[in-house]
Amino acid sequence: MSAARLELRGIAKAFGDLQVLGELSIAVGKGEFVSILGPSGSGKSTIFKLLTGALLPDAGAMLFDGAPLQPDHRPFAFMPQRDALMDWRRIIDNTTLGLEVQGIGRMAARRRVAPLFAEFGLAGFEQHYPAQLSGGMRQRAALLRTVVQDKDMLLLDEPFGALDALTRADMQRWLETMWSRHGWTSLLVTHDVREAVLLSDRIYVLSARPGRIIAEVAVPLSRPRRTGAAVAAIEAGILDLLLSTPTQRT
Numbered sequence: 670m671s672a673a674r675l676e677l678r679g680i681a682k683a684f685g686d687l688q689v690l691g692e693l694s695i696a697v698g699k700g701e702f703v704s705i706l707g708p709s710g711s712g713k714s715t716i717f718k719l720l721t722g723a724l725l726p727d728a729g730a731m732l733f734d735g736a737p738l739q740p741d742h743r744p745f746a747f748m749p750q751r752d753a754l755m756d757w758r759r760i761i762d763n764t765t766l767g768l769e770v771q772g773i774g775r776m777a778a779r780r781r782v783a784p785l786f787a788e789f790g791l792a793g794f795e796q797h798y799p800a801q802l803s804g805g806m807r808q809r810a811a812l813l814r815t816v817v818q819d820k821d822m823l824l825l826d827e828p829f830g831a832l833d834a835l836t837r838a839d840m841q842r843w844l845e846t847m848w849s850r851h852g853w854t855s856l857l858v859t860h861d862v863r864e865a866v867l868l869s870d871r872i873y874v875l876s877a878r879p880g881r882i883i884a885e886v887a888v889p890l891s892r893p894r895r896t897g898a899a900v901a902a903i904e905a906g907i908l909d910l911l912l913s914t915p916t917q918r919t
C-alpha cells in the first residue's frame with residue numbers, strides 16, 4: 670500500500686451498553702480498493718456513519734492524508750445500501766443532486782453529468798423516472814451521482830445488496846471495469862465474501878459485535894477477475910475464519 674489516504678486508529682463506538690466497534694484500525698492507500706467484510710450487525714454501517722460525520726467515535730483517531738478529519742469537510746462521496754433515488758425527479762436530475770447540495774446550479778450540474786451517461790450505461794434514459802429503470806440501472810445512476818461529486822474517496826455501503834444474483838454479478842464486473850479505468854480510492858463494506866474477493870486489493874475481516882479486525886487479507890489476483898479456483902480458495906479461507914470466530918448475531 671502507498672502512503673495511507675484514510676487511516677482509522679483504535680476507533681471504538683458503543684450505543685449505550687451495546688459495544689458495536691471494539692478497537693478498529695484500518696488504512697486505505699491512494700487508488701486502492703479496500704473492503705471491510707463482516708457478519709450482519711458487526712458495525713459496518715456504523716463505520717461509515719463515523720466517517721461521514723453522522724456519528725462521533727467514543728475513542729480513536731480518524732485521519733485523512735495524515736490530518737484529523739474535520740467535521741465540516743469530509744472528503745468522501747457516499748453511496749448507501751439503497752439507491753435512494755428520488756422517484757419524482759428524472760434520472761438526470763437525480764444524478765445532479767450531490768452537486769446541487771454543494772451549491773452548483775442545476776443547469777451547470779446537468780452539463781457536468783450528461784457526458785457520463787454513456788459510460789454508466791444510461792444513455793437515452795436521462796429523462797426517465799427511477800421507476801422506469803431496472804435495478805442495475807438504478808444502482809449505476811446512484812453511483813454516477815456519487816462519483817460526479819469529485820470527492821477524494823468513495824464509500825460504498827453494500828451497493829448491490831438489493832439486487833438479484835445475476836444483476837449483482839453483472840454490476841460487480843462493471844464496477845471492476847470502472848474502478849480499473851478511474852482508479853478511485855474506494856472503501857466497500859459488505860457481508861458478501863465473493864464480492865469482496867472479486868473487487869478488492871485488500872480485505873479487512875471484521876468479527877461479530879463488537880467489531881474488531883480479525884484478519885487482513887491481500888488479494889493478489891490480476892484483473893479482470895472471474896470466479897474460479899483462485900477466487901474460491903481465498904473465499905474459502907475467509908469463510909473458515911468468519912465461521913470459526915465466536916459470533917453474537919443480531
Ligand SMILES: Nc1ncnc2c1ncn2[C@@H]1O[C@H](COP(=O)(O)OP(=O)(O)OP(=O)(O)O)[C@@H](O)[C@H]1O
Nearest residue numbers: 684689707708709710711712713714715716860919
Ligand atoms: N443509532 C443506533 N442506536 C442504537 N443501536 C444502533 C444504532 N445504530 C446501530 N445500532 C446497532 O449497532 C449494531 C451494528 O449496526 P450496523 O448497522 O453498523 O451493522 P452492519 O454490520 O452494518 O449490519 P448489516 O450488515 O446488517 O447492515 C446493530 O446491533 C445495531 O442494532
